[in-house]
Amino acid sequence: MTTGYVWNTRYGWADTGSGSLFPSDATTGLQPIGHHLAHPDTKRRFHELIAVSGLLDRLHTIRAVAATEEDILRVHTPQHLARIMEESRQPKGGDAGDGTSPFGRGGYEIAALSAGGAIQLVDQVVAGRVDNGYALVNPPGHHATRATGMGFCVFNNVSIAAAYAKDVLGLERVAVVDWDVHHGNGTQDIWYSDPTVLTISIHQHLCFPPGSGYREERGTGAGEGYSINIPLPPGSGDAAYLQVMDQLVIPALREFRPDLILVASGFDASMMDPLARQMVTSAGFARLTRRMLDIAADLCDGRIAFVQEGGYSPHYVPFCGLAVIRELLGEPFEPDPYTPIVSTQGGDVLLDHEAAAIDAAEPLLGAVSGESVSG
Ligand code: 9RB
Ligand code: ZN
Secondary structure, rough: OOOOOOOOOOHHHHOOOOOOOOOOOOOOOEOOOOOOOOOOOOOOHHHHHHHHHHHHHHEEEOOOOOHHHHHOOOOOOOOHHHHHHHHHOOOEEEEOOOOOOOOOHHHHHHHHHHHHHHHHHHHHHHHEEEEEEEOOOOOOOOOOOOOOOOOOEEOOHHHHHHHEEEEEEHHHHHHHEEEOOOHHHHHHHHHOOOEEEEEEEEEOOOOOOOOOOOOOOOOOOOOOOOOEEEEEEEOOHHHHHHHHHHHHHHHHHHOOOOOOEEEEEEEOOEEOOOOOOOOOOOHHHHHHHHHHHHHHHHOOOEEEEEEOOOOOOOOOOHHHHHHHHHOOOOOOOOOOOOOHHHHHOOOOOOOOHHHHHHHHHHHHHHHOOHHHHHH
């Protein structure tokens, strides 16, 4: 397998400020801290593990090139782009939109490079220069709607890459499978009325953003049925996620017949994440990856690109990422140093209430069809 890989040093320079999740506040006792929960060191550590593991030498590295304004405007409003550019020129930078997503001066350049990394990977995958690939980009993207950033996301990297695949490369149908633990509300918002981009979000129910990601959010107009939300209860682990793949995601993709699959790959559903309460292990992420590779091989000549989203355990994210990239390369899974504590907590058993949540989403499959798009 030839696996493409994107990382850029500047992804590690995203300045998330001195707060932890909210800005520091001496009046409420929120002390400043060097590591914001979304501090880019977690992703830099992922990259460094890829490097020292020897995998980097076997990957086809792809240089990130900044997304152009035209690329960004396929997805975002001119007002959002202009505001980010303007705030990025300020000495202390600005915020993506919700007051808890700070960026430093030059944050626009890093965000454009993040979206550009996703574009470059998709370009190479669709051209067949690589078989598959992983864009380890930062900042993440899946919460960014057309009109605003939020939840640490400035621009919606996956959507910008999907729009590029459709408008520039001429693909008809793109599927986005979002296994970040949070709802992919931005990606959903962008494609809500468009049946050519199927969005599937698997998330911890009501984890973030508040009040979104219900099963009832199904798309609108021509896009009705093409937004699929699979909310899971807290505590869901490898067994629940694999069941979601087999019972829901893979059948939906078979119906839709995408020309390209994009995986919005967060590792915040992991056992050790501080921002959510799921129990997926690195072994689980490897198995999810294998399922995705197999279905891509079946449906779209293997065309699949993984794009980094969240993941906030500096300890465990690197090993989850390593497991996914090993799978992309066709390497067998290797247990990592955290196996003893993550594999003994019961996440490998499907519980009744998890099965019920998955069953409840099954009716959503009925409305997905590639036919209605291409005729
Ligand atoms: C805000 C709050 C959050 C909470 C979680 C994330 C994770 C994002 C991610 C981001 C921001 C609360 C804005 C609570 O990993 N996505 O994939 N902020 N949460 N209150 N308020 C006002
Ligand atoms: Zn997340």
